[in-house]
Amino acid sequence: MKLQAVSNRKLYIQIADQIRDQILAGAVEPGRQLPSERDLALNLGVSRPTVREALIALEVAGFVEVRVGVGAFVRDQGKVGALPDEGHSPLEIMQVRRLLEPEAAALAAQTISPESTARLGETIRRMQAESAGQKWSPDSDRMLHMTIAEASGNSMLREVLDLLWNSRSEDVDTRFHEHLADMAEVRERIFGDHSRIVGAIVSGNRETARSAMADHLDFVTAAMLQAWD
CATH class of the missing domain: 1.10.10.10 (Winged helix-like DNA-binding domain superfamily/Winged helix DNA-binding domain)
Structure with a gap:
């Protein structure tokens, strides 16, 4: 046989x-x-x-x-080197983030502390300066999203999102997002999305925070899927 x-x-x-x-x-x-x-x-x-x-x-x-x-x-x-065989699919990572991060944003709008509010404000100001310099920082991106996860008050949700963001640092995922960040219109939209998410959370608007995060992740996913050639 x-x-x-x-x-x-x-x-x-x-x-x-x-x-x-x-x-x-x-x-x-x-x-x-x-x-x-x-x-x-x-x-x-x-x-x-x-x-x-x-x-x-x-x-x-x-x-x-x-x-x-x-x-x-x-x-x-x-x-040439070996193919990065151990990494995760960037699109699968986005699918799971889309399931979890809108709820993290909604929870954060209800429970965020003054310390987390200050951290989000500082991160947005840094992102604004980076955007003005036509740059995009994965470190600032992670800081914003993980501050929201921490502010959700749900330790298990934070741990799962931390795992997903660790996967975001893998070579294929990193290069995928670098290609997105090379496009000015994508950088500008992402900064605008982040500003709206933070504004909704800080103002305590649960539903707006959830929908703003969902819209942001939908946009990034669409940008990853759109034709490049």
Whole structure:
């Protein structure tokens, strides 16, 4: 009886494996553009978001350069590394954040302390300065969201969100968000979202805080999914 081994590797890493093998076999020369996300998805029988995650994993490993709005280009293979096989799917992380963080914001609007209020104000001011300098800081982003989680008063919710934000620091997820932050309109929208979330929490408006956080995470998810080539 012949059985095929079952792989528990993440789908986007399995896709990255196939594209990497084609690159190493010389199917696409250095400097040339890979087929579009749409074509790769059709040929591989997977979704475009899965292809996008695979391309970013390949970028982290040094096989390709992803140019937002253009596509992925094969790099010289002299300095490639291993694929980041241990990380989580950035889109799956966003799905779980979308389930939990709106409720954390709603709870924070009811229970936030003066200390957490001051910390949120300081973080927003820092984000405003960063935005004015056309920058985006993952540290400021995490500080804001985790301050809200802490202010929710629910220690289990805070621990789960801390785990999710630790996953956000993984290579593929970090690079994914760096691509988003390269777009001025995305940076501006995210800062505006954060300001509205903090305003709702500080004013004690539970429902507005919940909806502002949900709208923010919906926007970021949509930005991650929109066509890049």
